[in-house]
Amino acid sequence: MDIVNVNKIIEKYQEKRTALISILHDIQDRYQFLPEEALKIIASRLRMNLNEIYGVATFYKSFSLIPKGKHSITICLGTACHVRGGPKILREIRSLLKIKPGETTPDRKFSLNTVNCLGVCAIGPVMMIDGKFYGDMSPLKAKRMIEKLSKNTKKSGGRS
Amino acid sequence: MRKIKSLSDLEKWRKDILRKQDEFETIISVCGGTGCHAYGCKNIKDRFIKTIKENGYQKIKLRFTGCRGFCERGPIVTIQPQEIFYQRVKEKDVPLILSETIKKGKILEHLLYEDSMTKSRFISEKDIPFYKAQKRLILANNGLIEPTKIEDYIMLGGYQSFSKALFEMEPQQIIDEVKASGLRGRGGAGFPTGKKWEECRNATGKLKYIICNCDEGDPGAYMDRSLLEGNPHSILEGMLIGAYAIGGRYGYIYVRHEYPLACKNAEIAIKQARKAGLLGDNILGTDFSFDVEIAKGGGAFVCGESTALIASIEGRAGEPRSKQIHAVEDGLWGKPTNINNVETWANIPLIIKNGSKWFSSIGTEKSKGTKIFSLVGKVKNTGLVEVPMGITLKEIIFDIGGGPKDGKPIKAVQTGGPSGGCIPVSLFNLPVDFDSLKEVGSMMGSGGMIVMDEGTCMVDVAKYFIHFLEEESCGKCLPCREGLKRMSQILENLTEGKGDEESLYLLEELGQVVADTSLCGLGKTAPNPVLSALKYFRPEFEAHLDKRCPAGVCIPLIHYSISETNCIGCGACAKICPTKAIEGEKKEVYHIISELCIKCGSCREICKNDAIIVN
Secondary structure: OOOOHHHHHHHHOOOOOHHHHHHHHHHHHHHOOHHHEEEEEEEEHOOHHHHHHHHHHHHHOOOOOOOEEEEEEEOOHHHHHHOOHHHHHHHHHHHHHOOOOEEEOOOEEEEEEEEEEOOOOOHHHOOEEOOOOEEOOOOOHHHHHHHHOOOOOOOOOOOO | OOOOOOOOHHHHHHHHHHHHHOOOOOEEEEEEEEEHOOOOOHHHHHHHHHHHOOOOOOHHHHHHEHHHHHHHOOOOOEEEEEOOOOOOOHHHHHHHHHHHHHHHHHOOHHHOEEOOOOOOOOOHHHHOOHOOOOOOOOOOOHHHHOOHHHHHHHOOOOOOHHHHHHHHHHHHHHHHHHHHHEEEOOOOOOHHHHHHHHHHOOOOOOOOEEEEEEOOOOOOOOHHHHHHOOHHHHHHHHHHHHHHOOOOOOOEEEEEOOOHHHHHHHHHHHHHHOOOOOOEOOOHHOOOOEEEEEEOOOOOOHHHHHHHHHHHHHHOOOOOOOOOOOOOOOOOOHHHHEEHHHHHHHHHHHHHHOOHHHHHEEEEOOOOEEEEEEEOOEHHHEEEEEEEOOEEEEHHHHHHOOOOOOOOOOEEEEEOOHOOOOEEEEHHHOOOHHHHHHHHOOOOOOOEEEEOOOOOHHHHHHHHHHHHHHHHHOOOHHHHHHHHHHHHHHHHHOOOOOOOHHHHHHHHHHHHHHHHHHOHHHHHHHHHHHHHHHOHHHHHHHHOOOOOOOOOHHHHHHEEEOOOOOOOOOOOHHOOOOOOEEEEEOOOOOEEEEEEEEEEHHHHHHHHOOOEEEE
């Protein structure tokens, strides 16, 4: 982990305690998770207790304390996606990757997450892979996409 | 970009933009909302740029607009002034659109919207049933402007309401106008906006804050995202008017972290407004100063609650506090703070421009104006719909939404998110406004409208919401933290066929206690989805006591089999089955070995002949 980057992020927000959540977002964007050392640096520079920072970092769902895999898979479980079969997509992915939401595969290839709503409700069930949205998913489509990613081939968006 | 220092500067800028606009003969707008992004609209935009350049097309203006609302039909491309609406456009259609439609004036039939019932095709957006019954006021400009260009907003008369307020109205006059309009908060509770503004204006303290709530945590609702993403300057203009009326010095837009495009577009809009002199010190050459920042949420549903939202902006965990002390007096950093929802802010410029009389002429006696709903779930036309208050559920779901999606009859609609309830089809003649929705045990909420059909299990939906709220409860007060956990367990048991006669009474009793004794709105309204489902769909709950799930959703209570009459023996199901639970010979009827079946539904998904039976 590069300490300079962490310090730069903290300085961007002028070491303000009130910017803690923004700082954590920037750190997470940079490293895909919140490394413990980064949190320690934040604590000392913001003159806060590490446990206060831990409290905030664990309260909000978007922060992760464990490293993420190469590909991040997010399954939307909002109401619209739920009634259109979102849980089936999750079941399929779970059985394929053999991990639970919030976990990363041992080979660090995939991380799996669920989210309460991505706000793309009209085209549910929705799955997000590496920040890109895919609508009208089915267990079969999801399976094929994961298999493709496993083979390191890229798929771009578009109606199938 | 020029800096505007007076009213005449603004008007001159607008005229210059309009003059430039006249140089174009055709405007092609590609929808750039998040829904269309999922269908690859960026590739379409890039292809347009490339093809226009390569072929030397002249006098074409290409716009990458905000959400058009008809997300299900994305990617959407519209052509002005011909008023052509193309849907489900693919990349390969781009050269055709340019060579046929733009050059020769020919309509491409295969890109037109076709009504699945009448088979009639529509060229113009305004004739399509989905748009026809709507009254798009706030969403009107979404398809006409590029959200990242302030010039587009100025061109349509943007910031003129603000300058009218600033130069021609006294703060109290603005508040009176908003009060007279009857505008109620669009975040869900429906508190009168003008009254809130007045309380904040009268609160003691020099420094006051203005907040725009774009936390939009309700699953199934995305109108706030589309507004902030598609027309961010209209939100800023609303906030500016509010700040001037209330006496606010600083503002925050609190955006969900899950909405990256909305964050980005809002940030760009703020920078542009600052450069143009519409934000910052001495705005338009007056004494009025106001500036706005973005605050990002962290994925906590409870942060949509005003006191939790304030805690989150202050950099703390988003735990609500007792509402005995109002935020209008003691809010962000202890200062008077006025929080309104995105859609509420978007209404403000319209009210100032057209007057309170015009606004209050739309809607019902106690709910004025329009409301945007996200019409989603098991309905044919999904997307964002803006309708006048007082329209019936039936009109929204059947006239605009086009009725059921998969042919299964619609049985309910869920409104109000996790704080709302399920309204049965028998009540679909209900006019949609704040009060009538409350009367039937649901609420307006932020505007999610999730349609459910016979294939949706109401016990499963109730379990879904309680589980959602159990996870999102901040844990501060006991009734919400523990009560929801117990309710969740009872519902879990029901869906597994382990419920007994007492379960339903216990659920009702517990629900009442959680509602009566919780600290904040999350807990107070949490039992609504269960209580309303029990009220209207009790037989379905009772069926679960008999270990049956009529909708075929609850896994422990269902089993899969293959219909002898429908199976054509193609073998697709046997091939897809992950546990090899399906056996048979080609061209003969296949069958499922129950012991091996994990009820994943893959066979049902792949079968083209509806031969997989779930009961």
